[in-house]
Amino acid sequence: AQRVTQPEKLLSVFKGAPVELKCNYSYSGSPELFWYVQYSRQRLQLLLRHISRESIKGFTADLNKGETSFHLKKPFAQEEDSAMYYCALSGQAGTALIFGKGTTLSVSS
């Protein structure tokens, strides 16, 4: 069965501190992994996907198939990074996105 686990409900950091939002997945094949972000009062929007290997707003995520993880990282957090972050998985057969429970990132000065 497909599953996405985000173990932290809330992550609070100070501005300038490194950030790592954890995501582990369970899937028998080769999934496609995504991070979506939801800023206050805004819609869910794609932050990044593992196949593009991009860095968006300073965030990166590497797919580790051995550890079945796709942690989201940023070396220096900014206050505007405060939002809800969702890790999501899509199976190779093109099945719909399955989301984790989300992690609220709070960055304070």
Next chain:
Amino acid sequence: EPEVTQTPSHQVTQMGQEVILRCVPISNHLYFYWYRQILGQKVEFLVSFYNNEISEKSEIFDDQFSVERPDGSNFTLKIRSTKLEDSAMYFCASSESTRNTIYFGEGSWLTVV
């Protein structure tokens, strides 16, 4: 930039009433989705729709739910007889294909009283 739009943004309905939530997907997209998020819980997949038929649905999407594309632009979610536990934010989404980015609407907040 094109966006997925949803109406209404908020609806309050009495238990047992029928509700229709409407969505206008991005115009060149072929795949449409409904997700829901109960307050304090995760975003849950309900159904996907392609070529005028359901391509995938979750166990949440029971006989109380139906989807329709009544014309070339709208994509609707109908809940036949609402229950208190249907209270949630309902997100519509669309994508060009199953492997492209899924774009979400702002959501319709349904409150069943």
